Amino acid sequence: MKGIVFCEFLEMVESEDGFGMVDRLIESAKLPSGGSYTAVGTYDHAELVALLIAYSGQKNLSVPELLRAFGKYLFGRFVVLYPVFFENKRSAFDFLSHIDSYIHVEVRKLYADAELPKFTHRVLDHNRLELTYTSAKHLPDFAEGLMRGCIDHFGETIELNRQAVVFDGVESERFTLTRS
Ligand code: HEM
Known part of the structure; x- marks a missing residue:
């Protein structure tokens, strides 16, 4: 999946819950990329799923709910x-x-x-x-x-x-x- 999707996801998290939350998600998702994305890079979409699962644990919202919110x-x-x-x-x-x-x-x-x-x-x-x-x-x-x-x-x-x-x-x- 293109890096722009990851960058925008992390920006959404930062705007809603601050940079501390971004840090926590990157930490707990144990990402092969280490969580540093560039818009034009390509990354395994399993990393987005891992970030969503981590965010879901923090927010008390399901992964489908978060995916809908992120799409919007x-x-x-x-x-x-x-x-x-x-x-x-x-x-x-x-x-x-x-x-x-x-x-x-x-x-x-x-x-x-x-x-x-x-x-x-x-x-x-x-x-x-x-x-x-x-x-x-x-x-x-x-x-x-x-x-x-x-x-x-x-x-x-x-x-x-x-x-x-x-x-x-x-x-x-x-x-x-x-x-x-
Ligand atoms: C200005 C409008 C849009 C732009 C610039 C855009 C751009 C993109 C980009 C860059 C990706 C990532 C591709 C990749 O990771 O390799 C993507 C994926 C995707 N786009 Fe769009 N898109 C647009 C509109 C839409 C709309 C309106 C929908 C649905 C109604 C949509 C549905 C999707 C879905 C579901 C994916 C995830 C990849 C997949 O399901 O296989 N896109 N889009």
């Missing part, structure tokens, strides 16, 4: 870091239906070795969008947090439901977004 936070950071990706995107549905065809394509130009998930989308009707997430990393809670961050960014009211499915023979998650 990270989307807000993407808005600041990559304003160009938001040009001409007028709604959450517009943005989310372009993850595979545009957003992550551009991400790959910045980070050639990024291991990106697959999102297939289906417009069910004017107010309903279906997104199916497939990834060897299988982080559906992270995907949900990013989607919720996206919905907040566009200031829309969208209900989100999800269901585990097998898609092309792979364990996946199907999200149904309903706009009101």
